[in-house]
Amino acid sequence: MAKREAPEINAGSMADIAFLLLVFFLVTTTMDSDLGMMRKLPPTLPPDMPKPPPIKDRNVFVVLANANDQLLVEGELMDISELKEAAKEFIANPMNKEALPEKKPVDIPILGQRMVSKQVISLQNDNGTSYKLYIAVQNELASAYNELRDELAMDEFGVTYESLVEKGDKARAKAIKKVYPQRISEAEPKNVGGQ
Amino acid sequence: MSKFKKDDGKADPAISTASLPDIVFMLLFFFMVTTVMREVDLKVKISTPEATEIQKLKNKSLVTYIYIGEPNDTKVYGTTSRIQLGDAYANVKEVGAYIETKRGEHDEAEVPLLVTSLKVDEDTKMGVVTEVKQELRKVSALKISYSTREGAKK
Numbered sequence: 596m597a598k599r600e601a602p603e604i605n606a607g608s609m610a611d612i613a614f615l616l617l618v619f620f621l622v623t624t625t626m627d628s629d630l631g632m633m634r635k636l637p638p639t640l641p642p643d644m645p646k647p648p649p650i651k652d653r654n655v656f657v658v659l660a661n662a663n664d665q666l667l668v669e670g671e672l673m674d675i676s677e678l679k680e681a682a683k684e685f686i687a688n689p690m691n692k693e694a695l696p697e698k699k700p701v702d703i704p705i706l707g708q709r710m711v712s713k714q715v716i717s718l719q720n721d722n723g724t725s726y727k728l729y730i731a732v733q734n735e736l737a738s739a740y741n742e743l744r745d746e747l748a749m750d751e752f753g754v755t756y757e758s759l760v761e762k763g764d765k766a767r768a769k770a771i772k773k774v775y776p777q778r779i780s781e782a783e784p785k786n787v788g789g790q
Numbered sequence: 791m792s793k794f795k796k797d798d799g800k801a802d803p804a805i806s807t808a809s810l811p812d813i814v815f816m817l818l819f820f821f822m823v824t825t826v827m828r829e830v831d832l833k834v835k836i837s838t839p840e841a842t843e844i845q846k847l848k849n850k851s852l853v854t855y856i857y858i859g860e861p862n863d864t865k866v867y868g869t870t871s872r873i874q875l876g877d878a879y880a881n882v883k884e885v886g887a888y889i890e891t892k893r894g895e896h897d898e899a900e901v902p903l904l905v906t907s908l909k910v911d912e913d914t915k916m917g918v919v920t921e922v923k924q925e926l927r928k929v930s931a932l933k934i935s936y937s938t939r940e941g942a943k944k
Contacts, residue, residue, distance in 0.1 A: 602803045612813055619820060629847045631907055631935035636927050722917030726910050729919070730839040730936055737843035784920050 632733060637781075654696045656685045656716045660732060662723030662787065675731055682739035686714050686775060705770040706751060719782040733779075740777045747771055830877050834859035839912040840941030847935055852904050854892045854931075856885065858918060859911035871914045873922065882918070885925040909937040 658678070659667040666673045668681055688695040698710040716736055720729055744756035748771050752759070759768040836859045847853055857874040861867035872879050875888045893901055906926060910919055926934065 601806075604809075605805050615817075616820070629850070629853070629907065629937060630844045630940055631847060631937040632841055632843060633845050633905075633933070633935050636923060636932040636934060638930060638932060639927050720916050720920075722915060722920065724916040725912065726914040726916060726919055727839045727912035729916055730841055730912070730938060733936070734841040734843055734938075741843055784916060786917070 632730070632737065634733075650715055651697070651713075653694055654713045654715055656682065656714065658716065658718045658732060658736075660718075660720040660724045660728055662721045664725055664728045666728075666732070675728070675735060678732065678735040679739045679742070682716065682736055683743055685716075686712065686739060687743055688712050688714075701773065703770050703773045705767060706774065709774050711774055711776075715778045715780055717780050717782060720784050722784050722786045724784075736779055737777070740775055743775045744771050747774055830855070830857075830874075832857060832862070832874070833877075833879060834861055834872055834874050834911070836909050836911045837913075838909060838937050838939050841936075841938040842941050844938055844940060845935075847905065847907060849903070852896070852900060853935075854889060854904065854906050855909055856888075856906060856922060857909045858914055858922065859909075860913070871911070871918050873918070882921045882925055885922055886929040889926065889929050889931045903933075904931065905933045905935055906931050907935045907937050 657667075657669055661667070666675060666678065668678060669685075673681065685695055688698065691698070696712040696714040698712045700708050701711045703709050703711075718732065718736070741756065748754060748756040748759055748767075751771075752767060756768065756771055759771065834857050836857060858871055859874075860869055861872050861879070867879070873882060873885070874880065875884060880888065889906065893904065896904065908919070908922070923934070926932070
């Protein structure tokens, strides 16, 4: 018996299937992106806890947000676009001004002794403040810290803070973080403007 | 002229369908995988605010979602912001219990790594968000993430 050659399979529909899979991959990858701002809530304190010592006024940067989405920063009405610069000046206190936070020397691995300011940012909002403004304020404050860290990392290591974190260079990133620790304290909200 | 003409009257042999089951299985597996990834049916309208200083949530299996926004069906439920836990509307008081049940689904070693992602509509008032945060503090679910869209850097 003579062997007959097997006919070739028609591969025309293979492309359709490949496209189907491709579309599927596209759809699923967009579903996968969950971005967010990571924060840590303060733990609940036992009721018999002694009161913490009061913080000096010059070390606190007070940001208040009311129900009309207006900002009061250190007693002055401010637009959200100016908040970052104001926060940066407060955190770093480059001119060692009297009104801005005190500094104390701290030994930091890699960087050596540094003057670290005792800054605290206090954020208080109203129950009627919109979530959009709250996130915008959080974003501006985080951005102020990140920019200062970036500047320091550029001066010291010639790379941005972000790239240190991305490369997993924990020791250096930690040192930078120690100079500019993010201290945002959220007070209990007021209920002036109603829900 | 005879270039396109068939040599003889013989019909084409049938295409082998042996690989068809493989393809179908491939699609089946795909569907199975994607249905696991699918999130809950949203009963509230959520358009998260924009931000630039954001991180990606890495381990999705460790994330619990809480949705807050205006109900889809405003004729029935009104326009006040509601909380959605899992597939249903919930009260603020139920947040703690929900977190506890989610914790029960994980190993004890994983519990400190659990993150709660707050998916909140940008027009929501802070009052309800703060209440939820206080509930989370009570059950010491302290790691939270405010879900946002990526905005353009200024």
